Amino acid sequence: MKTLTIGNQQVTRVGLGCMGMSDFYGPADDQQSIDVIRHALDVGVNMLDTADMYGPWRNEQLLGKAIKGKRDQAFVATKFGVMRDESGAFLGINGSPEYVRKACDDSLKRLGVEHIDLYYQHRVDPNTPIEDTVGAMKDLVKAGKVKYIGLSEAHPDTIRRAQSVHPISALQTEYSLWTRDPEQAHIPLCKELGIAFVAYSPLGRGFLSGGIQSTENLDPNDYRRSAPRFSGDNFAQNKQLVDAMAERASAYGCTTAQLALAWLFAQAGHVMAIPGTTKRHRIDENLAALSVNLSHSDVVALNELAPLGAAAGTRYDERGMTTVNR
Ligand code: ATR
Numbered sequence: 001m002k003t004l005t006i007g008n009q010q011v012t013r014v015g016l017g018c019m020g021m022s023d024f025y026g027p028a029d030d031q032q033s034i035d036v037i038r039h040a041l042d043v044g045v046n047m048l049d050t051a052d053m054y055g056p057w058r059n060e061q062l063l064g065k066a067i068k069g070k071r072d073q074a075f076v077a078t079k080f081g082v083m084r085d086e087s088g089a090f091l092g093i094n095g096s097p098e099y100v101r102k103a104c105d106d107s108l109k110r111l112g113v114e115h116i117d118l119y120y121q122h123r124v125d126p127n128t129p130i131e132d133t134v135g136a137m138k139d140l141v142k143a144g145k146v147k148y149i150g151l152s153e154a155h156p157d158t159i160r161r162a163q164s165v166h167p168i169s170a171l172q173t174e175y176s177l178w179t180r181d182p183e184q185a186h187i188p189l190c191k192e193l194g195i196a197f198v199a200y201s202p203l204g205r206g207f208l209s210g211g212i213q214s215t216e217n218l219d220p221n222d223y224r225r226s227a228p229r230f231s232g233d234n235f236a237q238n239k240q241l242v243d244a245m246a247e248r249a250s251a252y253g254c255t256t257a258q259l260a261l262a263w264l265f266a267q268a269g270h271v272m273a274i275p276g277t278t279k280r281h282r283i284d285e286n287l288a289a290l291s292v293n294l295s296h297s298d299v300v301a302l303n304e305l306a307p308l309g310a311a312a313g314t315r316y317d318e319r320g321m322t323t324v325n326r
Contacts, residue, residue, distance in 0.1 A: 001269050002290045006118065006169050006196050007148050011075050013265055014287045015047030016040045017200060017276030022059035023088075025206075026219025028278045030062055037066035040283045041073040049172075049200070049274045051079035051122055052107050056088060064112040071113060077170075077198075078107050079122035079152060082323075093323065095125030097136035104140050118170055120150035124326040130154075130161050138166040150198070153324040156185045159193070168195050174324075175199035175271075177208055177260055177302065178229070178241065178311035183267070191270055202264055202273035204229070204311075207238060209257035210246045228313035237312040244305055254292045257282075259302075261289035266299045 003010040019025075021033035037048060048067070050059045060078060067074045080103035083091035100121075107116060119140065121133055140146040148169035151162055162168050171190050175182045176199065190197040203209050205224055212218070215225050215235065224230045229238055242256065249259040257275070264273050275286045294302070314321055 004196055004270060004272055006075070009075060009117070009147075011047050011196070011272065012044050012287075012290075013272040014045055014261065014290060015049055015075075015077075015198070015272060015274035016045050016283065017274040018048060018050045018059055018063055019054045020276040021278055022055040022062055024054075024223045025276075025278075026222040032280075033062060033278055034066040036278060036280050036283060037063065038070065039280050041067070041070050043283060043287060045283060045287055046073060046075045047077055047118075047198075047272070047274060048074050049077045049198075050111075051082070051120075052103060052110070053079070053082040053084050053122065056084040056086075057110060060107055060110040064110055068112065075117045076111060076113060077118040077120065077150070078111065078116055079120040079172075080104065080107065081122040081125060093123045093125045095121055095128040095130075095133035097128075097132055100133060100136035100140070104145055108145060115144060116146045118148045118150050119146040120152045120170070120172055121154075122152050123323045124151070124154050124158055126326055130158050131165050134162045134165040134168075141166065152200075153326070155325050156189050158326065159186075159189060159195070163193055163195075168193070170196040170198050172198040172200055172274075174201045174315055175264065175273075176202045176204050177245065177263055177306040178204045178238065179315055180306070180308045180310075183308070187268060187271065191268060195270070197268070197271045199264055199271060199273045201276075201315075203257055203260055203275050208242055208245065208260040209255070210242050210249075211257075226317070228317060229311055229315065231313065234311075234313035241306055241310060245302075248298075248302065248305070252292065252294070252298070254289070255285060257285060258289040258292050261286060262292035262294050263299060263302050265290060266294050 150170035
């Protein structure tokens, strides 16, 4: 099954994460990124994922430019709730109804679209009841500004409360061979409630492709230089995991990145992934992961290779960890 259904739309289970085209992973070339996005649409990768805070704001503008003339092919997903200033500094999380309304109007303008296909709350605001935030999102659906609504990094109890206000169409959460926590409660809950599970950082921010040999080769402004799993002894320990994955991948005749994605698709039919890339050929490579068929015993072997907690280091720094699973 290469697609899943969100509302009345078919979405390819490999989407495209656009964040790295404008932020966090060092500089990227806008024209090249536009070409990558357009190529993705041409080959059938239709979910394009962004957020107002990426750039900040520039990533939505870039996506808006890229989909001009191709709007009908794209399933546009964006997010609100993490506030930043012009310099990129984080200002906090806001899920108040007034903020939701303004953020949506601003995103529509930057994207140059009449509606957003999937609008997520990026991080749950502990100071606003989820019912109030989702109530405001529901009004956006009624107004025709948003088709479907989603949550990101929400706790299972929060998801249930949200769902009682309006159907939640997608949950976006980090999930990969080095972040298996969502298997405990989130993935089964999404299945029960008919929610698509959208795995972000399915390649462990590039690490699980085997392509990152050292953080020294990363751009000086690349945030991964200071990310716990890429730092000090953790890097060396995690490298052993990805080296073992690379061995399996060559036995299966696929790339390590494809193995990481194929493992994820083998988990359940309602799981999809949005790997990020700034390279055209990697769109094709990642899409082809849908054709890598892992047997049940292959999946079991990978599960044993990378059990829950196998990765050294937390997935975010201390501040970042306080914003997830709320
Ligand atoms: P995120 O959700 O943060 O974008 P991810 O999808 O786990 O994280 O990984 C994104 C990283 O993987 C990017 O740095 C991307 O690098 P490029 O922009 O240079 O492509 C890298 N990446 C994506 N697909 C890849 C592939 N097939 N092989 C190797 N690296 C890949």
